[in-house]
Amino acid sequence: MRPETIENYLKTIYNLSSNNTAVVSNQKIADRLSLNPATVTEGLRKLHELKYIVYEKSYGSRLTAAGSKLALDIIRRHRIWETYLAKELGFGWDEVHAIAEELEHVNNVKLINKLAAILGNPIYDPHGDPIPDERGKIQKSNFIKLSEAKIKWNYKVMGVTDHSTTFLKYLEKHNLIIGAGINIKTIEDFDNSIVLICQKKEVNISPKAADCIIVQSI
Amino acid sequence: MRPETIENYLKTIYNLSSNNTAVVSNQKIADRLSLNPATVTEGLRKLHELKYIVYEKSYGSRLTAAGSKLALDIIRRHRIWETYLAKELGFGWDEVHAIAEELEHVNNVKLINKLAAILGNPIYDPHGDPIPDERGKIQKSNFIKLSEAKIKWNYKVMGVTDHSTTFLKYLEKHNLIIGAGINIKTIEDFDNSIVLICQKKEVNISPKAADCIIVQSI
């Protein structure tokens, strides 16, 4: 398998198994990588061969220690590049993901560590995602999704789980950027949409959007 | 054809046809890209199909206007990255080529122009090679190879045509870096090796090495 192919699979499996213990379904991987399910079945069989994952057919996949190491390595590269593009090269948080998707495959430890050093070894990327250190150690957070927030409570926006330009532009428009403080005003009964206060203005958030926003109770 | 494959061919053809008018042989391309001659024949046929080159069988190839444009674009990316790695990220001139070889395939105009701007839109890369501007305009030099230098004359080192670590380290050892002034002391008759003075020290240069050093008469 080409390194790029391996890396894209492992990264995806890591990202989809949030706590990194859950088993990941073929379909989710196929969706995320825009691949045919048949292709994914093949790919997973090969990754199992290579001992990067444990793959039980018709059940799911999870990373081995070796797979986890590789996944964290490429996630580190991706997030360091995103941070460098945003902080040092002036790109918007909605632009960096697509470029990092390619830059991440350039595998040069010295390069990534140099970028990290220039940035002061950051722990979070522009979307609030934690950046693994050189040895694969990664910050574990107890943040929740906005869709799980409770009425009347105050929260701080800590991250997003969707990196698309459309979504991030939409958030920016309502000042829902990393670090922003919000208060949950109401949660509509009939569709679970959330009305919150951000910078004194009322914002209506759909359940789908609320699922992609990560917050911390304050 | 994959973009990366196309780019590697076009860049190579450009680099091998120095003045950009000469026709390039299949073998030279095969050597440079470490490919089997059979593979190159196929590749060139496809590039001809795509109108990036004019390929006359058993004769050679040369770039079309479209091919030249693409070639200059990737050469720009390569050389901008080399310069950025050396100047901004602290890599040695012997290290940058290998990394740039991968980074060059990340095709994002805004990114390259940003890097170029930070560097002050440089015209030469760390090896003395000219960097095309955004529209493909490239400096044309009248430098000569050290192997063509005349006895007793004074020259300045302007560039190298070999980017391997071994060669560049060897040059560094003798202070033969870009900008260094040299004087040709003797040219040995029996093997054409050159004895020159650089920083008051005598250095003996083999014909093979002299062929990879670019100088300007001063």
Added chain:
DNA sequence: ATTATCTTTTTGGTATGCCAAAAATAATAA
């Protein structure tokens, strides 16, 4: 429990990029 539906796997097939060996062609030396 039996359908109906969704998910995964198998099967057969395509496109790309590569190589080894043989055949054809061109270049060079005798």
Added chain:
DNA sequence: TTATTATTTTTGGCATACCAAAAAGATAAT
């Protein structure tokens, strides 16, 4: 010019990465 050598092309094949459609398996609904 003819032979020798070098280069290029053709042929047949391999590996990877993918997909569409059919078959098998698992889940959910009645």
